[in-house]
Amino acid sequence: MKSVLILGGGIAGAEAAIAFRKKGFSVELVSDRDHLFIFPISIWIPVGTLKYSDASIPLKKLARRHGFTLTIDRVTAIDAESRRVWLEKGGERSGTDAVVVALGAAKIQYPGMEHARSICASPQNSLYLKERVDAIIAKGSGKIAFGFGGNPKDKSAVRGGPAFELFFNLHHKLKKLGIRDRYEMTFFAPMPQPGARMGRKALEAMDGMFRDNGFKTRYGKKITGFDEGGVMFEDGSRLESDFTMFISALDGHRVIKESNLPLNPSGFIMIDDYCRIDGIEGWYAIGDSAALEGPEWKAKQGHLAETMAVNAAHNASIAVQGREGTLKGYREHLNILCVMDIGNGAGFVYADGIKEVFFPMPLFGHWLKHGWAHYYRFSKLGRLLRTSGV
Numbered sequence: 001m002k003s004v005l006i007l008g009g010g011i012a013g014a015e016a017a018i019a020f021r022k023k024g025f026s027v028e029l030v031s032d033r034d035h036l037f038i039f040p041i042s043i044w045i046p047v048g049t050l051k052y053s054d055a056s057i058p059l060k061k062l063a064r065r066h067g068f069t070l071t072i073d074r075v076t077a078i079d080a081e082s083r084r085v086w087l088e089k090g091g092e093r094s095g096t097d098a099v100v101v102a103l104g105a106a107k108i109q110y111p112g113m114e115h116a117r118s119i120c121a122s123p124q125n126s127l128y129l130k131e132r133v134d135a136i137i138a139k140g141s142g143k144i145a146f147g148f149g150g151n152p153k154d155k156s157a158v159r160g161g162p163a164f165e166l167f168f169n170l171h172h173k174l175k176k177l178g179i180r181d182r183y184e185m186t187f188f189a190p191m192p193q194p195g196a197r198m199g200r201k202a203l204e205a206m207d208g209m210f211r212d213n214g215f216k217t218r219y220g221k222k223i224t225g226f227d228e229g230g231v232m233f234e235d236g237s238r239l240e241s242d243f244t245m246f247i248s249a250l251d252g253h254r255v256i257k258e259s260n261l262p263l264n265p266s267g268f269i270m271i272d273d274y275c276r277i278d279g280i281e282g283w284y285a286i287g288d289s290a291a292l293e294g295p296e297w298k299a300k301q302g303h304l305a306e307t308m309a310v311n312a313a314h315n316a317s318i319a320v321q322g323r324e325g326t327l328k329g330y331r332e333h334l335n336i337l338c339v340m341d342i343g344n345g346a347g348f349v350y351a352d353g354i355k356e357v358f359f360p361m362p363l364f365g366h367w368l369k370h371g372w373a374h375y376y377r378f379s380k381l382g383r384l385l386r387t388s389g390v
Contacts, residue, residue, distance in 0.1 A: 002320050004083065005093055006100035007075050009033060009059050012287025012305035016100050016379070017068045019313035024321065025098070027068035030087060034059055034072050035187065036380070037123040040302055041373045043165040046119070046129035047173045054373070055126070057380055065382045075103060077257040080280050083198045090280060098282045098316045101261070101269060102309070105250040105288040105300075108151060111225035116246035119162050125196040129245060133170060136243045140182060144170065145231055145241035148186035149223060149249045154266040154294045156299050157250035160194055163187075164206070165341050166245065171213060172343025188239055197297040198336055199356030202349045209342070250288055250300065273329035275312040282320060284312040288311040294334045295353050307333045339369050 009031025044050035252267015287305035346365025
């Protein structure tokens with residue numbers, strides 16, 4: 001039986017472990033967390049409509065269900081030339097027929113980031129943000145500032161949707177409590193039109209919701225840092241805030257940056273359309289660890305990460321196991337796809353460079369996304385049939 005070592009137990013890595021097992025590989029999954037955290041639904045933890053455990057799937061359950069080996073450990077070094085990997089507790093790993101790098105990404109750091117925790121960084125931040133939400137509500141009034149940043153070296157490395165979703169969900173919670181009018185809510189971003197890659201229709205709808213709900217904006221100003229009382233910008237201006245949440249753009253994972261893997265300027269691994277790492281036979285990179293090639297509007301998203309995982313397993317079965325078949329690429333699956341939750345409804349967004357779709361889903365959309373959360377969990381555990389990337 002051919003073997004594969006998968007580095008990372010996030011959305012991409014967990015899907016890769018399942019996909020490679022289906023192809024008959026012996027799989028070892030290395031993760032520094034003992035659970036798969038479902039980031040797309042973590043927006044509901046800070047506002048109290050979801051528990052942390054509801055957004056988590058124990059990896060040992062996935063390992064038992066799908067028959068792969070789980071190693072809870074931290075990857076400390078990768079040497080592509082000698083085809084070796086080192087773990088903090090487990091030491092050296094080598095000799096596998098294939099390696100999949102799915103370690104995720106780091107975040108661009110700003111001074112004072114401890115004052116602006118992200119919903120898309122450490123999963124535990126969702127619990128910290130819940131404490132901050134509870135505290136600002138207990139205070140009875142205040143200024144709230146949410147935003148996200150970009151990476152000028154790699155425009156695909158941005159994650160703004162969850163910032164909008166949490167912003168709207170907090171607004172909805174404050175309205176339900178009858179105290180929304182006591183809070184000034186501002187959204188900030190360094191780009192002039194945050195969310196533009198979702199398409200014109202979605203952007204116009206977003207602008208309308210901002211106007212209708214009395215949100216303020218601070219766009220087009222480069223962010224230089226944060227402190228306990230707000231956000232600082234390059235032009236010397238300042239946004240006062242009692243509660244700041246900021247999703248920094250993605251950057252290359254530290255271990256990957258320190259490796260001799262082929263990297264782009266931001267530290268993401270260079271791959272071809274088939275997720276093969278350039279120049280290293282049998283090695284693949286997927287999800288946030290990989291450098292995407294394609295149109296200007298491309299973005300790293302969960303459904304694409306899962307498609308890359310399944311494609312890597314398929315392509316490895318041809319290259320390593322000698323199966324017949326046609327290689328599958330990820331670029332044809334590049335699109336912007338999301339159901340943006342706003343607490344009492346949602347908006348469906350799709351854009352692929354040729355067409356763009358946006359339509360509102362009042363109330364129904366909110367519960368549709370909750371339904372997807374259950375579907376994702378149960379299908380991962382093999383209790384429901386699931387198509388990867390959905």
